[in-house]
Amino acid sequence: MSKTFTAKDVADHKDEKNGMYIIVDSSVYDITNFLDEHPGGAKILKRMAGKNATKQFWKYHGKTVLDKYGGKLKIGELTETAKL
Template sequence: MSKVFDAEEVKKHASEKSAWVVVDGQVYDVTDFLDDHPGGKKILLRNCGKDATDAFWSYHSEKVMEKQGKPLKIGQVKEGSKL
C-alpha cells in the first residue's frame, strides 16, 4: 500500500534539503535527483511542494515517467487535498 500525504505535508518539502513534487496525484521525492535533472534543478525547485502535473507533462512523456519517476515515487496525495 502506498503512503498517503496531505497537502500540508507536501508543501513542507520545497527546498534542496527535501524536494517533493506531485504529478497526477502521486508524490515523488526528487531531492537526490536535483543535480541530475537534465533541465537543471531550478525548474524542479520551482515546482516542489505543489502539484507539478501541468509543468511535467508539458515537457515529458510517459516513457520519462516510467524510467525516472517510478523509483522516486514515495506515495500519493490524500484525496481532496488542495495544493
C-alpha cells in the first residue's frame, strides 16, 4: 500500500501541475491540496515543494501537527539511495 520514492521523484513534484511533495524525516507527503488549509499560508509550502522539509518542519511544528495531518497527506516513504 505504501509507495516508495527517491529524492528525485520528490524533486519532480514541485508545482501544482505535477503535484507538490515534501519529505519530512523519511516520509513523503503530497501537500498539493493542503495549500489553502496551511495556517502559515501557501507561500512557504510552495517554497519547500520538491524538497526535504524536515529541518523547517520540526523548527515550527510539534509531533501533534504530524499526528493530525500526516495520515491524510502521507503517500509513501523515501528510499535510500547509494552515495558514491
